[in-house]
Amino acid sequence: MMKASAFESYHPIVLFIFFASTIFFTMFLTHPIYLAISLAASALLLSTLIGLKELLKTTLYTMPIFLLISISNPVFSHRGVTPLFYINYNPITLESTLYGLAMATMIVSIMLWFRCYNLIMTSDKFICIFGNTIPILALIISISLRLIPRLKDQIKRISNSQRTLGMYTDTGNILEKVKSRIRILSILITWALENSIDTADSMKARGYGLKNRTTFSIFKFDKRDIVLLSIILLLILINIIGEIQKYSSYHYYPYISNIDLSLKATFYYISYLLLTILPTIIEIKEDLKWQSLKSKI
Amino acid sequence: MSAKFKKRYNKRSLIISASVILLIIPAIIAIGVKLFNDRKYNLISFIVTFLACIPFFAKFEQRKPRPREILCISVMSTLSVVGRLIFVMLPGFKPVTAITAITGAFLGPESGFLTGALSAIISNIYYGQGPWTPFQMLTWGLLGFIAGILSKFNLMENKIVIILYGIFSGIVFSLMMDIWFVLSIDGLFTWEQYYMAIIAALPFTIIYCISNVVFLLLLYRPIGEKLERVKLKYGLMQN
Numbered sequence: 316m317m318k319a320s321a322f323e324s325y326h327p328i329v330l331f332i333f334f335a336s337t338i339f340f341t342m343f344l345t346h347p348i349y350l351a352i353s354l355a356a357s358a359l360l361l362s363t364l365i366g367l368k369e370l371l372k373t374t375l376y377t378m379p380i381f382l383l384i385s386i387s388n389p390v391f392s393h394r395g396v397t398p399l400f401y402i403n404y405n406p407i408t409l410e411s412t413l414y415g416l417a418m419a420t421m422i423v424s425i426m427l428w429f430r431c432y433n434l435i436m437t438s439d440k441f442i443c444i445f446g447n448t449i450p451i452l453a454l455i456i457s458i459s460l461r462l463i464p465r466l467k468d469q470i471k472r473i474s475n476s477q478r479t480l481g482m483y484t485d486t487g488n489i490l491e492k493v494k495s496r497i498r499i500l501s502i503l504i505t506w507a508l509e510n511s512i513d514t515a516d517s518m519k520a521r522g523y524g525l526k527n528r529t530t531f532s533i534f535k536f537d538k539r540d541i542v543l544l545s546i547i548l549l550l551i552l553i554n555i556i557g558e559i560q561k562y563s564s565y566h567y568y569p570y571i572s573n574i575d576l577s578l579k580a581t582f583y584y585i586s587y588l589l590l591t592i593l594p595t596i597i598e599i600k601e602d603l604k605w606q607s608l609k610s611k612i
Numbered sequence: 613m614s615a616k617f618k619k620r621y622n623k624r625s626l627i628i629s630a631s632v633i634l635l636i637i638p639a640i641i642a643i644g645v646k647l648f649n650d651r652k653y654n655l656i657s658f659i660v661t662f663l664a665c666i667p668f669f670a671k672f673e674q675r676k677p678r679p680r681e682i683l684c685i686s687v688m689s690t691l692s693v694v695g696r697l698i699f700v701m702l703p704g705f706k707p708v709t710a711i712t713a714i715t716g717a718f719l720g721p722e723s724g725f726l727t728g729a730l731s732a733i734i735s736n737i738y739y740g741q742g743p744w745t746p747f748q749m750l751t752w753g754l755l756g757f758i759a760g761i762l763s764k765f766n767l768m769e770n771k772i773v774i775i776l777y778g779i780f781s782g783i784v785f786s787l788m789m790d791i792w793f794v795l796s797i798d799g800l801f802t803w804e805q806y807y808m809a810i811i812a813a814l815p816f817t818i819i820y821c822i823s824n825v826v827f828l829l830l831l832y833r834p835i836g837e838k839l840e841r842v843k844l845k846y847g848l849m850q851n
Contacts, residue, residue: 339655342654342655342658342743343655384796387805391802391804391805391808392802422796425742425743426742429740429741429742429743430740432741433740433741438737441737449669449673450673451672451673451676451677451682452669452672452673452726452730454682455682455685455686455689455726455730456730456733456734456737458682458683458686458690459686459689459690459693459730459734460734460737462686462687462690463690463693463694463734463738466690466691466694467694467697470694470697470698489702492701493699493702493705493826493830494830496698496699497827497830497831499698500691500695500698500707500831501831501834501835501838503691503694504691504834504835504838505838507687507690507691508684508687508838508839508842509842511680511683511684511686511687512680512683512842512846514679514683515678515679515680515682515683516679516680518679518683519678519679523679524676524678524679
């Protein structure tokens with residue numbers, strides 16, 4: 316269960332740009348510092364959203380993937396110049412081990428970012444963003460999201476009536492089970508198609524597709540959205556400049572490059588850190604504000 | 613809608629499709645090869661698969677479909693999502709491909725593509741979006757499209773073709789998901805790892821094939837009749 320979040324209350328476009336840019340940067344930058352920052356920031360944000368206990372559960376869940384990827388890379392890839400040891404005359408190199416670790420970190424942080432995305436970008440926000448660019452497809456998605464609970468409800472009714480007729484089987488062999496489920500599906504389809512025509516006609520009667528009709532949106536683009544959006548865009552720009560100047564590029568093969576710790580490079584690392592922990596900062600700030608307000612009462 | 617109006621819309625969607633296929637996708641691949649030394653397979657393939665869906669979407673958006681068509685596609689994609697729920701006790705045994713294929717066969721290739729691609733988006737709103745979403749969108753979409761093309765030549769009436777299509781689609785789906793899996797391992801694509809992934813996923817591939825064949829054989833006639841009836845009764849998808 317997710318608790319109320321302050322970051323979530325921003326306009327969907329701001330949220331979407333944040334997630335798109337962080338996921339893009341995570342997939343794109345293989346520099347170890349950048350990967351570590353991304354992993355830490357995604358874990359932090361997730362812990363503010365679902366709590367530490369749930370985060371640990373998720374981490375346990377991603378552990379096998381992390382291990383699989385970090386072990387399989389050095390086993391399959393023998394690139395690199397520093398052999399650690401040999402298996403069947405095939406060298407296990409330092410470089411490919413580190414590359415495997417980096418890729419595993421990348422995948423796990425992408426999974427954590429997507430977990431945050433799924434928690435924050437609910438379907439209404441998704442439709443708000445795409446309602447203007449792909450109005451009809453967004454409409455289809457929104458109708459479907461409404462239809463799913465309706466169909467589930469209908470499935471329950473159909474299976475109840477099938478049960479009273481003695482035609483629904485929870486037991487028996489797989490073929491019987493599948494057959495009774497398919498009968499339900501078939502009944503459901505008839506109902507859903509007929510019903511959809513009603514909906515379509517009522518849409519038409521209410522003037523769907525006529526000129527000058529607007530779409531309703533509950534989200535307002537406030538001043539604070541502009542502030543946050545400009546901060547995010549500025550940080551994205553700084554990071555792109557850093558990438559162009561090669562501060563965020565890193566090579567694992569044939570031998571690993573050195574980590575640049577000059578002042579200028581550190582500036583770019585910090586700007587990336589700021590971008591990725593922006594939502595966590597907002598959460599903590601809002602939390603502190605709430606605590607101080609509570610104590611005043 | 614007047615013929616001239618229609619023509620203009622067709623032209624616009626053609627321009628969008630052509631620019632995506634002929635300019636944007638090659639440009640992104642070229643950027644991937646030149647600028648990033650050919651090392652960002654995962655990101656580039658993620659973007660390219662997503663872009664590959666755009667021509668279909670653009671054509672549909674430009675056509676200004678009627679509410680009845682919109683609802684029909686919406687119902688079919690919802691059904692494939694709910695179908696996943698009905699058969700939740702059998703892992704891997706899902707009717708999504710079958711329902712997409714049947715929609716494609718009876719309502720045309722375009723509807724098939726949209727039903728498949730939208731099923732992927734909608735079901736992932738429930739089961740979680742991820743880097744696999746564009747791959748599922750493209751695969752299910754194209755499977756629906758292929759079924760639509762096959763039925764244009766009256767091939768889907770044949771039971772043997774249906775069985776072959778079911779096996780084919782199970783294998784294609786599995787192969788596409790394996791590509792995603794290999795790319796996610798180390799951001800690179802090697803045939804060695806791909807073969808390993810295919811072998812590791814073999815049980816799932818077999819379940820996909822069996823479930824597709826079973827669902828297609830059991831559902832093709834009943835759903836087809838229903839779609840035919842709705843099409844005839846309400847005059848759907850005539851253009």
